[in-house]
Every structure is written in C-alpha cells, then in structure tokens.
Amino acid sequence: MLQFWRECLAIADVELRKLVRDPTELVSRAIQPILWLVVFGQVLSHARGIDTGKVGYLAFMTPGILAQSVLFSAIFYGIAVIWERDLGIVHKLLVSPASRSSLIVGKALSADFRGLVQAAVIYVIAVALRVPIRFEPAAMAAMVLVVTLGAAVFATFSLIIACIVKTRERFMGVGQVLTMPLFFASNAIYPLQLMPAWLRSIATFNPLTYFVDALRGLMIQGGQSVYGIGWDCGVLSLVFLALLAIAARTYPHLVR
Amino acid sequence: MSQSEPAAAAAAATAEAAIAITGLTRSFGDLLAVDHIDCDVAYGEIFGLLGANGAGKSTTIKILTTLLPASAGTARVAGFDIRLASAAVRRRIGYVPQLLSADGALTGYENLLLSARLYAVAHAEQAARIADALQFMGLEQAARRLVKTYSGGMIRRLELAQAMLHRPKVLFLDEPTIGLDPLARHTVWERLAHLNRDYGMTILLTTHDMEEAEHLCGDIAILHAGRIAARGRPQALKSVVSPQATMDEVFAHFSSASDSGRWRDTADTRRVARRLG
Ligand SMILES: Nc1ncnc2c1ncn2[C@@H]1O[C@H](COP(=O)(O)OP(=O)(O)OP(=O)(O)O)[C@@H](O)[C@H]1O
Ligand SMILES: [Mg+2]
Secondary structure, three states: OHHHHHHHHHHHHHHHHHHHHOOHHHHHHHHHHHHHHHHHHHHHHHHOOOOOOOOOHHHHHHHHHHHHHHHHHHHOHHHHHHHHHHOOHHHHHHHOOOOHHHHHHHHHHHHHHHHHHHHHHHHHHHHHOOOOEOOOHHHHHHHHHHHHHHHHHHHHHHHHHHHHHOOHHHHHHHHHHHHHHHHHOOOOOOOHHHOOHHHHHHHOOOHHHHHHHHHHHHHEOOOOOOOOHHHHHHHHHHHHHHHHHHHHHHHHHHHO | OOOOOOHHHHHHHHHOOOEEEEEEEEEEOOEEEEEEEEEEEOOOOEEEEEEOOOOOHHHHHHHHOOOOOOOEEEEEEOOEEOOOOHHHHHHOEEEEOOOOOOOOOOEHHHHHHHHHHHOOOOHHHHHHHHHHHHHHOOOHHHOOOEHHHOOHHHHHHHHHHHHHOOOOOEEEEEOOOOOOOHHHHHHHHHHHHHHHHHOOOEEEEEOOOHHHHHHHOOEEEEEEOOEEEEEEOHHHHHHHHOOOOOHHHHHHHHOOOOOHHHHOOHHHHHHHHHHHO
16 A cells, blocks of 8 residues: 555656646646636626626636636646657556556646646636635635545546547547537536536536536635535545546556 | 575576466457467576567567567466466566657656656665666766657666666566667677676567677577567577578578568657657
C-alpha cells in the first residue's frame, strides 16, 4: 500500500515538474472560463431569461463554469497519454513493476492540481464580478475535495478513451463529440427543472451534474445542492473507482 | 552475482535458464510475426537476437517483457512465467525499447529518479544509485539538463542508466546502438560488457550490426520470418556457412529467402533514424 502511494506520487511529481516548467497551458486554460463568465454570464444575467431562484444567474453559473473548465482540461489528458505512447514513455512505465492503477492515480493527481489552479482562477474572476462566494474554511475544504474528485473522474475517463482510440486524430474527434454533450446535458448553465424530461433523465446519469451540484452548494452564498453534497461525493467516488478499474485494464492495451 | 538474495534462492534460480521460451507465437491478423519459437538463454550470457527487418525481434522482446501477450506458447524470465507472474518478471528485468524514449520534458536526473521510484529502489539508496548510474554512463555533466537537449547517443546512455538502476537479472535491449557514431557505439559496448561481467546481468539484445553481434554476444539466434533459422556461438555459425565466412555472410545465409516481409517494417526504422537525426 505504501509502495502504491509512492508510485502515484512519483508519477504526479513528474507531471507537476513539467507543468511548472511550462505553464503556458495553465494560462491558456484560464481564458475560456473568463469569457464564459464575463461575457456569456453577464449578458444572460441581465436578460433574466433563466429562472435560477434566489441566486442571480451569474452566481448560478459560476460553479458550472468551474466544472466545465475542469472537464475540458481533464479531457485532454488522453491526448497527452497518446503522445507519451508515441514517444515510448508508456512502454517504459508499463515494463516497470509499478501497479497499473498507481500509474492512473498518479495522472489523476496531476489533473487534480490543474483543476485546483482553475478553481483559484475562477474564484478570482468571481470575486471581481461580485459573485457572492462562500469563503468559510469548511466550504473551501469541501470544494477542494469535490474538485479533486471531479478532475480525477474526467481525467481517467479521458485516459480510457485514449486507450481505446489510440491515435491523436481519432481522439480529437471523439473528444469533441463527447465533451459537448457532457456539458450541455448537465445542470452546468441551466437548472434541471428547466430541461425537458428526456434531457433531465440523461443529465441524471451524467457525472458532471453531480460535480456541478456539489460545487453549487459549496461555492455560492445561498447556493442549493439539489442532491446533497454527501450524495454527490458518493456518486463521484463510485464513478471514479469504476473508471479506475476499467483504466487499469485498458492502459496496457495502449502499447499493443 | 545476486548478493542480496539468500543463497538457496540464488542457487535455485541459476539451475534454470535466465530465459526459457517454449512454443512462443504471436500473430497480427494473418501475419505470424513470431512462429513457435523455442529457445533457452543461460544466466550470465550476452545473447544476440538477429534478423532482417520484420523478422520478429521486437515482437519477441515485447512479449518477453510482458508488454504484449503471446498468441500461444509461453516463456519464463528470471524464473517466472511471463503470463502467470508478469509482475514478478517486471521486477527482475530492464528494458530499452527500439525507439528513443526518455522523457524529453524532464532532466536526465528526473528520468532516473522516476525509474528509481517506480522500481522501488530503497529511498536511502536512491541518490547513490542514481549518482552511480550517471557516472557509469558518463552523464554527470548533463544530469540537470532537459533530455530534449541531449544527442541520440546521450539519450541511449541515459536509457541504459535507467534500465540498470534496479540491478535487473535480465536486460532486454532492442537495438541499443542504433544511430550511434562509432565512438559512442564502442562506449556502449564497453559498458554493456561491464554490466554483464560485474553485475552478472544476462543481456538479450537485438542488432543489425554484425560487428556488434560478434564482438559482444557469446550466443546468437537468427530469426527469419518469426522462426529461429540458426542458433549458436558466432564461431560455430560461421563454420556452418563456410570456413572463412564473415558474420555478414552468416546473416545473409540464414535470412535471405525471397520474402517480401523483409521490407515490411522499414518505416519503423526510418522513424528512428529521423528522431536520431
Ligand atoms: N502492432 C502490430 N500490428 C501489426 N503488425 C505488427 C505489429 N507489430 C509488429 N508487426 C509486424 O510483425 C512483424 C515483426 O515485427 P517486429 O517489429 O518484431 O520486427 P523486427 O524484427 O523488430 O524488425 P526491425 O529490425 O525492423 O526492428 C513485422 O512484419 C511487423 O510489420
Ligand atoms: Mg525491431
């Protein structure tokens, strides 16, 4: 068990060193949420076209945009893994005695780091836009946990897709096809009640919905979690464990 | 040889071959890349796996290192079955792939540190092992530089340093000197002989360089279209072909059947050349 965590940390450490050495990606990933919040969010909150209860629309969508930016950056973990396969790095990891799951968890941990950086960026934007943020330490700590779970879920999901499609070109296509429906078939930018019944039932099978739901309860003053934060975390944990089990089996297929 | 293991276990291990291959087969669709190979490699040997492009060398190595499952047959490496005890095999082997594959976005030191951690080298020993490996491969000066600034020869030496860090019993090297200049090549030969002699590592390597095979390998197998066409000491193989045969002639003799498969895999080789160039 100790060795398992050593292996996870060894992988995460390497990823962090690369990220710190070349932070351009961290910076460019911050631009999209700025656009969503500053342009889309501001316009829609003036229009008052979407009923979000007591909280304003901008406050309602802020957790959705955090979840979205975590999703979009985690989903491209697959590309990085295919790149590493082409360079022969994956082969080397796989001939080492490290357990397959620790290699996956290590990647997920580095996705967590990115996710938390994005959370920090979005908190800053939100404060600048006068969104009523919850700054109580307990809420912040729980938010960190939820972002960690969410980033791990989507990074691992992306890794599985990469192991199935195996080439960068195909991944780009599939990545687009998957992320957009994940985003729109969720409660990220509109409440579940406003959806037609068929879409709502799809959304309840979408992990992103639970991710957003928990963040909505934890980030915003007066924000409501529909399912309850405990339930959301439970769902995300179970999804992660299931994905981890699948990824540990499919990862070796990447080099075959 | 194996200082850290109890004598009894070491004795049991040496009773067996370092690599024992039985009926090993691998197909890709209709193509039989490896076709019922049987072959034993003794502990302490430097074993050369020769053969034309596409003969099945890399495929064999990938199966033996547990990267690729066999379609049929099996093998024991360092005493463990590659299928039933793949983790135990991985703990006891080192591997340098045909393509240059150290992580260019990390420094040489960081690449080694990652290997040391994944191979569970004891924390207290890591620094000494890494320093030792860097010195052994003559990379102390470059250790803190990003690997993408290394030359092909330096990357190859770094990969060898990574592969020896955990003192594997069996080392698999897929064309370890491809793309190296003559001097760098000789350095690698000398280091490999040293690893074999001083650490008792069994080495299985592939090469297209007959001088290398003759210089390094005590035992050779020539693969042709997935089968072993010849097997023996370099001297013995030569005498089979003709009294004054060179290794080049031996190679040509055993892999010259008119088979278009020879050219099938040159794209792979060209890609290597590009990355090295
Ligand atoms: N993943 C794969 N899918 C399909 N065919 C493959 C695959 N890997 C190898 N082959 C085929 O199997 C045969 C053996 O390939 P292998 O890479 O083992 O040859 P090799 O002896 O290492 O050649 P080289 O000297 O060019 O490296 C070749 O015909 C190759 O095209
Ligand atoms: Mg090869």
